[in-house]
Amino acid sequence: MYQDVLIPTDGSDGTRRSIAHGLTIAEQFDARVHALSVVPEGPLGTLESEEATPTAHHAVNHVAAExxxxxxxATTSVENGVPHEVILEYADENDVDMIVMGTQGRTGLDRVLVGSVxxxxxRMAEMPIVTVRATDEIQLTDLEDAEARARERAAEEGYAVDALAAEPRRTSATWYFQFETPEADDPVRLSVDAVSGDVRTVTEPAP
Structure with a gap:
């Protein structure tokens, strides 16, 4: 019934539940997931112009990792344009059967914009749309607490982690850490769910 499920994302905490719902639907129907992030163009889109593109890539890579x-x-795409227009065009061009998206994004102005999107x-899509409200409560808001959990898990798995190999970040309510280790050439990558506190090793390159 559903072969291609589109999950638009901006990487904000509010997208955590829509991503989870989208993946659940895709798993039930053995469907492919499309993760799409749109970098807005125009006067409103220039407010975060320096951060928007890397944030968009982190957002879709997080969906791919999940x-x-x-x-x-899963397939990922980052595009520029008017968000709702890009989402609808992408859905048409890629034969998307369902779109799963949140009703809220970032705080402040972006939150209003995402709701409008x-x-x-x-209103305009021809395929079914599943909208998911952001009701998860973030438990791990402190970077140091999240890092401590990641280091603890690394130790449990036998890794002697050293300094951070990259700047930590939070994408879709998930903290990502990369640690240097004297035992391996590649960094040890771990994710910490900011809602549940669950920690796991990321085998693929971290988003």
């Missing part, structure tokens, strides 16, 4: 962990095929997609 999909890989669940054994789901969802509303327009719902």
């Amino acid at each position: 999909a890989t962990h669940a054994g789901i095929e 969802t509303e327009r997609v719902v």
